[in-house]
Amino acid sequence: xxxxLYTVTSAKREMASxxxxxxxxxxxxxxxxxxxxxxxxxxxxxxxxxxAQPxxxxxxxxxGLVPIAPGQxxxxxxxxxxxxxxxxxxxxxDGALVHTVRDVGGVTKALCAKQPGDVVGxxxxxxxxxxxxxxxxxxxxxxxxxxxxxxxxxxxxxxxASRSDFGRVALVVGARSAAELLFRSELDxxxxxxxxxxxxxxxxxxxxxxxxxxxxxxxxxxLEIDPGRTVVMxxxxxxxxxxxxxxxxxxxxAPEAIQVSLERNMQCAVGQCGHCQLAGYFLCRDGPVLTWxxxxxxxxxxxL
Amino acid sequence: xxxxxxxxxxxxxxxxxGVLADDGYEVLGPTVHxxxxxxxxxxxxxxLPRGWGDAQEPGSxxxxxxxxxxxxxxxxxxGTWKRHLFEPRAVLWRSRRDGDGVVFEPGEHVxxxxxxxxxxxxxxxxxxxxxxxxxxxxxxxxxxxxxxSADPVYGAKREGILFIGINCSDPASTCxxxxxxxxxxxxxxxxxxxxxxxxxxxxxxxxxVHATTDRGRAIAARMNLAVATDRDLASATAVRDxxxxxxxRSMDTEDLPARLREAAEDPRWDDVARRCLSCGNCTMACxxxxxADVSDQPDVAxxxxxxxxxxxxxFQLDHSYLHGGSVRVSTKARYRxxxxxxxxxWWDQFGVSGCVGCGRCITFCPVGIDITEEVRAIRASKSxxxxxxxxxxxxxxxxx
Amino acid sequence: MRPITMPEELAHHRFFxxxxxxxxxxxxxxxxxxIFEKGVTVCTEGTPARSFFAIRTGRVxxxxxxxxxxxxxxxxxxxxxxxxWSWVLPPYRWHFDAIALEQVRAIELHADCILPYLEEDPAxxxxxxxxxxxxxxxxxxxxxxxxxxxxxxxxx
Numbered sequence: 082x083x084x085x086l087y088t089v090t091s092a093k094r095e096m097a098s099x100x101x102x103x104x105x106x107x108x109x110x111x112x113x114x115x116x117x118x119x120x121x122x123x124x125x126x127x128x129x130x131x132x133a134q135p136x137x138x139x140x141x142x143x144x145g146l147v148p149i150a151p152g153q154x155x156x157x158x159x160x161x162x163x164x165x166x167x168x169x170x171x172x173x174x175d176g177a178l179v180h181t182v183r184d185v186g187g188v189t190k191a192l193c194a195k196q197p198g199d200v201v202g203x204x205x206x207x208x209x210x211x212x213x214x215x216x217x218x219x220x221x222x223x224x225x226x227x228x229x230x231x232x233x234x235x236x237x238x239x240x241x242a243s244r245s246d247f248g249r250v251a252l253v254v255g256a257r258s259a260a261e262l263l264f265r266s267e268l269d270x271x272x273x274x275x276x277x278x279x280x281x282x283x284x285x286x287x288x289x290x291x292x293x294x295x296x297x298x299x300x301x302x303x304l305e306i307d308p309g310r311t312v313v314m315x316x317x318x319x320x321x322x323x324x325x326x327x328x329x330x331x332x333x334x335a336p337e338a339i340q341v342s343l344e345r346n347m348q349c350a351v352g353q354c355g356h357c358q359l360a361g362y363f364l365c366r367d368g369p370v371l372t373w374x375x376x377x378x379x380x381x382x383x384x385l
Numbered sequence: 386x387x388x389x390x391x392x393x394x395x396x397x398x399x400x401x402x403g404v405l406a407d408d409g410y411e412v413l414g415p416t417v418h419x420x421x422x423x424x425x426x427x428x429x430x431x432x433l434p435r436g437w438g439d440a441q442e443p444g445s446x447x448x449x450x451x452x453x454x455x456x457x458x459x460x461x462x463x464g465t466w467k468r469h470l471f472e473p474r475a476v477l478w479r480s481r482r483d484g485d486g487v488v489f490e491p492g493e494h495v496x497x498x499x500x501x502x503x504x505x506x507x508x509x510x511x512x513x514x515x516x517x518x519x520x521x522x523x524x525x526x527x528x529x530x531x532x533x534s535a536d537p538v539y540g541a542k543r544e545g546i547l548f549i550g551i552n553c554s555d556p557a558s559t560c561x562x563x564x565x566x567x568x569x570x571x572x573x574x575x576x577x578x579x580x581x582x583x584x585x586x587x588x589x590x591x592x593x594v595h596a597t598t599d600r601g602r603a604i605a606a607r608m609n610l611a612v613a614t615d616r617d618l619a620s621a622t623a624v625r626d627x628x629x630x631x632x633x634r635s636m637d638t639e640d641l642p643a644r645l646r647e648a649a650e651d652p653r654w655d656d657v658a659r660r661c662l663s664c665g666n667c668t669m670a671c672x673x674x675x676x677a678d679v680s681d682q683p684d685v686a687x688x689x690x691x692x693x694x695x696x697x698x699x700f701q702l703d704h705s706y707l708h709g710g711s712v713r714v715s716t717k718a719r720y721r722x723x724x725x726x727x728x729x730x731w732w733d734q735f736g737v738s739g740c741v742g743c744g745r746c747i748t749f750c751p752v753g754i755d756i757t758e759e760v761r762a763i764r765a766s767k768s769x770x771x772x773x774x775x776x777x778x779x780x781x782x783x784x785x
Numbered sequence: 786m787r788p789i790t791m792p793e794e795l796a797h798h799r800f801f802x803x804x805x806x807x808x809x810x811x812x813x814x815x816x817x818x819x820i821f822e823k824g825v826t827v828c829t830e831g832t833p834a835r836s837f838f839a840i841r842t843g844r845v846x847x848x849x850x851x852x853x854x855x856x857x858x859x860x861x862x863x864x865x866x867x868x869x870w871s872w873v874l875p876p877y878r879w880h881f882d883a884i885a886l887e888q889v890r891a892i893e894l895h896a897d898c899i900l901p902y903l904e905e906d907p908a909x910x911x912x913x914x915x916x917x918x919x920x921x922x923x924x925x926x927x928x929x930x931x932x933x934x935x936x937x938x939x940x941x
Contacts, residue, residue: 083478083489083692160480160487161683161690185708200487227936257936284931286858291886293861294846296930299923302799303863318935324926346706348679352734353518353536355676355697356704358726360646361733382649384718 082351084158084202085146087178089195095181096261099228100193101170104178104201106145145176146203151235152210152342152370155180156350158202159191166207166347166365167192168232173239178203181231181263207350208369211236211340216312220248222304224297224325226255226317230263232342233316241276250277251304255297255317258283259290278304298324301332308333314370316342323380326373339373343380360385388596391610392617393579395590398430398456401549404607405500410547413469414502415462420448423464433503434459441557441633441744443753455584457503460557461743465672466501466508470542471515474695477538477679482688492691494538500547506568507560507743509550509575511672516543517735518675538694547600550575554624558633559744561757565638567741569628576601580621593621634744636757637764638728644764645729649721653762658717660752665698667746667754668723673739676704699723724759791816794892798839799865800916808909815898821845821885827868828879834871836895840864843889847881856882860927867920872896 087104095101149155154168157180165188171179184193195201213236221240225233233252240247252271256262262281272279280300282293293300297317311334315322322341330336345364346356352363360379362368379385393401405412406428415422416432422439438451439459451458476492504512519539553562553569562568571578576598583589593613596602613621668674678697683690697704700719705712713719731739740756747755791813795801801809819838821827827838827845838845845868848858859881862868868891871879877896903910 083480086487158681160482161681161685163681164679198485200485202487255936257934261936282861284934284936288854290858293844293863294858295860296927298930299860299927303865320930320933321935324930344707345712346704349677349694351536353675353677354679354694355699356678358699358722358730360725361730363734384713384715385649385722 082204084156084164084204086200087145087203089197089199089201090177091197092195095263098184098193099181099263100184100195101179101181102192102195102201104180104203106176106178145178146205148172148174149178149206150210151213151239152232153206153208154232154350154369155203155205155207156347157182157188157192158204159188159195160200160202162191163188164202164204164348165189165192166350168210168342168369169206170231170234171238172235173242181228181234183228204350207365209367211314211342211370213239215338216314217246218248220307220311221250222253222301222306222311222313222329223251224253224255224301224313224315224317225263226297226321227257227261228263229315229317229321229342230254231316233314234264234267236314237271237277241271244276248310249305249307252277252279253297253300253304254279254281255321256281256283258285259287259292280304296324297321298328301325301328306332306334308335311338313339314342315339319343319380326377330373336374336377337372340370341373341376342369343371343376344369388602390613390618390621391594391596391605392613393592393594393608393610395454395456395581395584395592397608397610398433398592400608401502401604402429404604405502405547408498408604410498410500412500412502413466415457415459415464417448418464421446421463422448422459424462424466424469425464427502430456433457438555439463439557441559441748443559443747443755444750445753446748451584453585454587454590455554455581457551457553457579457581458555458584460553460555460560461505461507461745461748463670463745463749465670465745466504466512467515467672469499469501470512471519471539471675471677471696472542474693475538477692477694479692480690492538494541496541496544498545498547500549502549503551503579504548504575505551505553505562505743506571506574507553507562507565507741508672509548509571510562510565510567510741511743512543513574514673514731514735514737514739514741515539515675517737519543547604548575548577549601550578552578552580552621552625553628554581556628556632557744557748559747559755560632560742561634561636561744562742563629563632564634564636564757565738565740565742569632570625573597577605580624582617582620582624591617593617634747634755634757636740636742636760638738641760642729642732645725648763648766649725651763651766653759653766654717654721656762657720657754657759658715660754661716661720662752663700663716663719664751665700666749666751667756668698668700669696670745670749671727672743672745673727673741674698699726720754724756727756728760791892794818794841795839798841798892800839800867800920804912804916805909808912811902811909812894812899812913815902816892816894819891819893821889821891823885823887825885827883827885827889828881830879830882832879834869834877834879835897836893837867837869837872838891838893840866840868841890841892843891844886845883845889846886847883850882856884860924861886867917870917870921872900873914873917 090105091103093101149169151172154166156164157167158164167180170181182189182192184190282295286294315325326339347365348354348356350365352366357364414427416425417434422434433456435456438449440447440449478492479490481488519536521535550571578595580593582591596605676697677694679694682693699722702711727739792809795809845862846858847860848856851857
């Protein structure tokens with residue numbers, strides 16, 4: 082499967098090592114340039130669940146890819162460097178893609194260096210994202226740590242777009258420092274709007290930080306929860322997700338109501354290269370979001 | 386056209402090659418290379434490993450002279466058919482800088498009509514297993530996963546292959562296809578299936594030929610083969626029974642996926658880790674292992690970037706690399722990943738076992754680790770599975 | 786509407802909510818409500834620690850006074866949190882500074898009143914001390930997690 086060539090229309094620096102890039106799909110091209118589909122290539126399709134299936138990304142394809150859902154990811158390609166799996170930090174856009182990338186290696190460094198007008202190849206969307214529908218009519222706790230807030234941002238957007246579909250909603254955001262709080266101005270807006278409860282907490286306060294100091298699990302006991310009707314979505318370092326899940330389970334939240342987004346080495350993104358296996362799951366296809374009920378026994382085994 | 390088995394004199398193998406050549410098939414089959422039987426393109430019967438058998442033991446592979454004229458008197462070849470379908474290195478596609486844009490070109494997908502001659506039951510099963518990985522076959526069971534994507538590169542290699550199978554007559558000490566239900570008989574899994582009869586008697590040396598598809602029947606029809614006699618059929622049955630009787634190893638597969646799932650913390654993994662070199666030979670020799678690195682290999686000066694897929698192994702440290710480090714660092718974890726994938730989680734993913742019982746991993750392990758023995762040891766282990774029920778009661782006793 | 790009693794106030798605080806009624810009643814006898822306006826010092830390192838606080842509303846910053854930097858904040862405590870365990874352990878002096886980040890309403894529990902009771906009723910003492918130990922554990926867990934620097938750059 083080849084990437085579709087998107088064009089960078091904006092590149093916003095979030096912090097020292099993190100960029101948010103907006104990508105526009107290729108402009109519609111004439112008939113005859115749709116590119117010869119590779120034999121046996123999967124068709125673009127929408128499954129019954131409404132989750133977009135991996136599509137055949139063909140050069141010259143008239144349109145962009147099928148819309149990406151919150152929690153799903155695309156493989157972003159920098160020519161001559163390689164691909165990295167990056168989740169959408171915004172969804173529901175008409176064709177455009179928004180990805181927030183943290184520079185942690187060769188490919189992500191190249192992606193962070195993209196400027197408007199540059200080309201980024203995209204394959205996707207891949208995987209199973211957040212199951213937002215199970216949270217409708219329920220209370221929702223969204224916990225994001227560090228760059229882990231990026232795949233949760235579309236969840237918040239979805240909630241705010243249909244706020245009355247959800248009960249109490251709390252967003253708990255952890256970061257190393259105030260300067261490393263992702264989407265800080267947007268967090269401030271959400272905090273001021275009070276449509277949802279927003280709690281930010283940092284490991285290392287700067288002198289001008291007047292917010293909470295500590296880790297996200299410190300914030301959880303401070304939330305009033307009704308465990309029987311609470312859905313949780315967590316993304317961040319695996320250790321953080323483990324402690325968040327255990328903390329909330331102790332307060333009576335059901336393991337199947339807790340969704341975590343897991344990270345493993347991903348290369349092909351279609352369940353064929355084997356790198357992202359976690360027991361019987363290909364996280365590129367069956368994940369990255371799993372319920373804690375499913376994830377816990379797997380994460381409990383060291384080095385599984 | 387009758388489906389009655391036919392019989393072909395051994396010296397008519399050349400005619401079979403002729404028919405295949407006339408039809409434009411490139412024939413791949415076993416041949417001796419550097420003291421081992423490998424799978425290569427061949428054009429005539431003299432390239433087959435005639436008179437060669439093999440002695441396979443844990444950590445040992447030797448060709449031995451059989452003292453007869455058998456063309457297929459050996460067990461699983463050292464080489465695999467896998468490398469001709471899922472190649473060790475494949476360019477998936479290529480891209481070229483073109484001004485501000487990028488132009489794509491296909492990788493090397495040379496389409497040829499190919500015949501796989503002399504493939505055994507275990508290896509036919511292995512191809513069926515890889516078909517599930519690369520051709521988008523739905524898993525029979527599992528997690529209700531979305532439909533798999535098909536891989537066009539594998540598909541191009543895989544398409545239209547004519548299978549001329551051989552019912553295995555000479556299993557090695559390392560073989561256990563009967564346990565895995567993949568052999569020695571190939572049944573109707575090939576277009577033509579051959580059974581080699583009486584290779585020690587030059588004037589009796591012949592093949593029972595069973596054509597099971599239209600393509601197979603059409604080829605057989607052009608060879609003017611006689612109908613097999615009851616004696617031929619009896620001899621073929623004796624070959625099969627002899628193969629079953631001489632199967633060197635066995636594996637108890639009863640409830641094995643669940644048993645291994647519960648054995649994640651079994652002390653046996655520590656034991657095998659003391660022997661395992663994590664060299665990855667088993668994964669390279671295995672006809673079903675499909676792990677690969679997918680990476681860009683650019684020639685920036687030439688303005689060309691190739692997307693390359695290369696065999697990889699779950700025994701490599703960087704196989705599970707995430708920024709900052711690898712998930713599976715210990716040899717124990719890497720061996721456990723390989724074996725439990727093969728025998729347990731493969732079922733979750735593809736609805737089938739990832740092991741076909743060819744025994745190559747045993748033969749080509751430099752320290753002779755025997756997967757059947759490891760299974761036996763884990764089955765015998767008294768290790769208690771992770772306590773059930775903790776998921777309901779919440780965390781208990783985690784260290785403070 | 787009758788005013789809320791101190792045992793009821795304790796019952797509403799997550800630290801005390803599962804305590805036996807009798808223990809809460811006795812602790813209530815050692816308690817009073819207190820308000821710290823924004824910026825007011827709650828305790829000062831090295832001074833006698835004669836009480837602890839159950840925060841009802843508002844936030845407290847706990848930190849260390851560093852010359853030239855002022856109060857370097859280490860953690861914040863909120864509604865439902867307990868502040869202070871120096872009253873339990875010799876030499877009964879505060880180890881850190883704490884100030885109110887905003888108006889803080891808290892219940893102050895006095896050591897001179899509580900400690901004799903705990904000594905005469907070891908079961909009650911054990912109950913309170915295990916709860917204090919749980920708080921200490923939460924804080925140590927939190928500190929350890931922060932030492933991991935999970936969100937930081939990897940050093941490799």
